[in-house]
Amino acid sequence: MSSNATTSNTPPYRMPLVRVDLVLLAVQQGCLHVIVSKRQETPFKGQWGLPGGVLRIDLDMSLEAAAQRVAQERLGRKLSNLDQVVTVGGPDRDPRAPWAMTVVYGSLVSADLETTPGKRVQALNWRPVSEIGAGEPLAFDHAKLIRMAVQQLRQAVRDLRFPAGATPDEFTLPELQALSESILGEKIDKVTFRRRVEATQLVEPVTGSMRGGAHRPAQVYRLR
Amino acid sequence: MSSNATTSNTPPYRMPLVRVDLVLLAVQQGCLHVIVSKRQETPFKGQWGLPGGVLRIDLDMSLEAAAQRVAQERLGRKLSNLDQVVTVGGPDRDPRAPWAMTVVYGSLVSADLETTPGKRVQALNWRPVSEIGAGEPLAFDHAKLIRMAVQQLRQAVRDLRFPAGATPDEFTLPELQALSESILGEKIDKVTFRRRVEATQLVEPVTGSMRGGAHRPAQVYRLR
DNA sequence: TCAATAGTGTCTATTAGACAGTATACA
DNA sequence: TGTATACTGTCTAATAGACACTATTGA
Numbered sequence: 459m460s461s462n463a464t465t466s467n468t469p470p471y472r473m474p475l476v477r478v479d480l481v482l483l484a485v486q487q488g489c490l491h492v493i494v495s496k497r498q499e500t501p502f503k504g505q506w507g508l509p510g511g512v513l514r515i516d517l518d519m520s521l522e523a524a525a526q527r528v529a530q531e532r533l534g535r536k537l538s539n540l541d542q543v544v545t546v547g548g549p550d551r552d553p554r555a556p557w558a559m560t561v562v563y564g565s566l567v568s569a570d571l572e573t574t575p576g577k578r579v580q581a582l583n584w585r586p587v588s589e590i591g592a593g594e595p596l597a598f599d600h601a602k603l604i605r606m607a608v609q610q611l612r613q614a615v616r617d618l619r620f621p622a623g624a625t626p627d628e629f630t631l632p633e634l635q636a637l638s639e640s641i642l643g644e645k646i647d648k649v650t651f652r653r654r655v656e657a658t659q660l661v662e663p664v665t666g667s668m669r670g671g672a673h674r675p676a677q678v679y680r681l682r
Numbered sequence: 683m684s685s686n687a688t689t690s691n692t693p694p695y696r697m698p699l700v701r702v703d704l705v706l707l708a709v710q711q712g713c714l715h716v717i718v719s720k721r722q723e724t725p726f727k728g729q730w731g732l733p734g735g736v737l738r739i740d741l742d743m744s745l746e747a748a749a750q751r752v753a754q755e756r757l758g759r760k761l762s763n764l765d766q767v768v769t770v771g772g773p774d775r776d777p778r779a780p781w782a783m784t785v786v787y788g789s790l791v792s793a794d795l796e797t798t799p800g801k802r803v804q805a806l807n808w809r810p811v812s813e814i815g816a817g818e819p820l821a822f823d824h825a826k827l828i829r830m831a832v833q834q835l836r837q838a839v840r841d842l843r844f845p846a847g848a849t850p851d852e853f854t855l856p857e858l859q860a861l862s863e864s865i866l867g868e869k870i871d872k873v874t875f876r877r878r879v880e881a882t883q884l885v886e887p888v889t890g891s892m893r894g895g896a897h898r899p900a901q902v903y904r905l906r
Numbered sequence: 907t908c909a910a911t912a913g914t915g916t917c918t919a920t921t922a923g924a925c926a927g928t929a930t931a932c933a
Numbered sequence: 934t935g936t937a938t939a940c941t942g943t944c945t946a947a948t949a950g951a952c953a954c955t956a957t958t959g960a
Contacts, residue, residue, distance in 0.1 A: 470778070473697040474739050513771075515698050515781035520772045545769040545785050548744045557739035559700070561769050632912070647950050652913080654949090673911040674957035856939070871923050873941080878922090897938035898930035 474547060475555035478524045479510030479600070480532070481543060481564040481607035483587070484571060485640040491584040492604055493571075495532065497597055500553055507597030508604070509533070509582070510560065525563040533582070537565045538623025541614075543607045551598065560598075564607035566624040566641075588643070615641045618658050620681070628664055630676035631655065698771060699779035702748045703734030703824070705767060705788040705831035706757070707811070708795060709864040715793075715808040716828055719756065721821055725777055730807070731821030732828070733757070734784065749787040757806070761789040762847025765838075767831045775822065784822075788831035790848040790865075812867070839865045842882050844905070852888055854900035855879065 482493040495509040511528040518524035522540050529537050540563045547559025587608050590601050614621065615638050625634065635651050655661060659682060667678035706717040719733040735752040742748035746764050753761050764787045771783025811832050814825050838845065839862050849858065859875050879885060885903035892899035 470699075471736055472739055473700055474737065476697055476700065476783070512695055513698065515696055515773070518781075521769060521783065542768060544766060545745060549739065557742075559745065630912085648912095649914080649951080650949055657948095668958095670911075670958060672909075672959040674913080676912055854939085872939095873924080874922055876940080881921095892931090894931060894938075896932040897936075898940080900939055 472556075474557035474559050475552055476513040477510050477552075477558065477560045478513055478521065478528050479508040479560050479562050479603065480525060480529060481508060481562060481604050482529075482533075482537075482567050482571070483564065483608065483611060484567045484569045484584070485637060486569045486584060488640050489643065490587045490608065490641055491569075492587050492590065492608075493533075494583050494585050494596065494600075496581040496583075502597030505597045506583070506585075506594065508562075508600045513561075521561050522563070525561075529565075533571070535571070537567060539621035540565050541607075541610060541621065543603065543610055546599065546603070560603075562603050562607065564610060566611055566621045568623075568626075612642055618654060618660050620660075622681075625681065628667065628678050628680050630669065630678055631661075632676055634661075634679075696780075698781035698783050699776055700737040701734050701776075701782065701784045702737055702745065702752050703732040703784050703786050703827065704749060704753060704756075704761075705732060705786060705828050706753075706761075706791050706795070707788065707832065707835060707865075708791050708793045708808070709861060710793045710808060712864050713867065714811045714832065714865055716811050716814065716832075717757075717795075718807050718809050718820065718824075720805040720807070726821030729821045730809075730818065732786075732824045733806070737785075745785050746787070749785075753789075757795070759795070761791060763845035764789050765831075765834060765845065767827065767834055770823065770827070784827075786827050786831065788834060790835060790845045792847075792850075836866055842878060842884050844884075846905075849905065852891065852902050852904050854893065854902055855885075856900055858885075858903075 480493075484491055484493075493509060494506040497503055497505055497507050509528070509532040511524075511531060513521070513524050514527070518527060521542070525540050526536050529535065543562040543564045545559060545561045547557065549557045551558035551560075587604060590596070590604050595601065596604075611621075620634075625637065629637075631652055634655070635646055635648065638651070639646055661679035662682045664678045664680055668675035669678060670676060704717075708715055708717075717733060718730040721727055721729055721731050733752070733756045735748075735755060737745070737748050738751070742751060745766070749764050750760050753759065767786040767788045769783060769785045771781065773781045775782035775784075811828060814820070814828050819825065820828075835845075844858075849861065853861075855876055858879070859870055859872065862875070863870055883906060886906045888902045888904055891902035893902060894900060
């Protein structure tokens with residue numbers, strides 16, 4: 459309907475605006491939270507949405523590198539794991555371009571991630587993923603994108619494929635189980651969990667290391 | 683060389699060349715095959731690669747619509763199921779642009795798909811996916827993209843999530859099992875397969891319909 | 907000693923695989 | 934009748950879950 463006058467029918471064609479958006483997840487207060495950013499630009503100005511940025515072909519050597527640059531700009535640090543979630547696109551997504559697409563990357567970060575707003579970021583906030591569907595709606599289809607990233611992360615945790623950097627260097631099995639339970643949002647049977655961790659050779663013990671309070675200390679492991 | 687790819691987008695940044703490539707899979711002679719296309723343009727001119735095309739922001743209402751348009755142009759028909767596989771991008775992927783990216787879609791099509799080469803297609807060929815790694819290399823990283831699409835399809839079949847249109851409207855359980863085995867490249871236990879199909883309520887019987895040769899006919903089902 | 911958490915033994919339920927049996931078509 | 938394929942019964946193996954038990958620390 460809104461055919462652009464400058465569009466040519468022979469190559470080269472006009473290209474869409476390409477963005478990279480981030481779904482940054484962390485466990486806080488025992489449940490999964492996601493970072494949302496208050497938008498300073500149209501569309502959805504003043505509403506909350508995923509932090510992201512425009513792909514820079516003069517700076518980025520890959521899509522993942524673009525995601526890392528955006529993380530650096532918006533959050534002040536790089537991410538230890540990035541999983542591509544999905545790519546969406548269409549016309550009328552963004553008034554700055556007739557056609558816009560977004561490559562979505564997800565990452566599980568540690569809860570102590572400093573949320574110091576960077577360039578063009580008014581505010582950053584942690585929000586429980588359980589409240590994403592309800593309440594104040596997010597910009598674009600970001601609620602759906604978050605759901606997809608969460609689903610992907612949960613499947614990975616169910617398969618005991620923990621993203622690099624999502625766990626501390628050393629941890630106990632009860633800690634790893636608690637992390638899994640927080641991500642999945644449900645309890646896991648202790649015996650079953652330990653059996654599966656054992657069977658998959660996911661971890662190796664750190665000899666001699668124990669830790670504990672006024673109770674039996676736990677063996678410390680690291681990822682193998 | 684690269685100046686002809688200047689797209690002069692409205693936003694301040696130059697945007698990459700965006701392509702949509704297709705991994706079209708089908709079962710032939712009892713094993714999984716993929717359609718490859720002989721390239722008529724640089725780069726990799728004369729080599730084989732995935733059929734694909736450039737995103738047209740004046741024509742395509744979404745990335746999936748772009749994939750359908752490309753299928754129509756290259757193969758002369760639309761696809762009944764399209765699953766996004768991955769998106770890759772970087773500089774120096776294509777001499778027509780300084781930065782190029784590809785959104786990859788996979789589809790399981792019926793083996794009788796006519797491979798009539800369409801626009802700008804020199805030839806289309808079915809190739810067994812088992813031979814993708816070896817022998818004549820494919821253009822770009824298309825071998826890797828095919829492996830990812832195959833992996834995704836096999837996981838779906840293992841989970842009894844058959845793509846729409848991948849099965850005929852009506853089929854028998856032995857036919858469905860044979861299809862699964864061909865896709866997975868391994869035998870499945872008959873009792874286990876039927877138990878799982880039963881448990882997931884994947885199919886419903888078509889009353890009265892049977893089919894067979896000189897032996898006991900099989901119950902005919904359709905997807906529920 | 908107790909409290910609290912770590913770790914194990916073991917029984918049961920569920921699911922998967924193996925294999926032999928029965929069923930039903932046509933020649 | 935035989936043969937070929939469809940379907941089922943059932944035993945066994947592997948895995949998951951439940952739950953009680955022991956182990957080890959500090960208070």
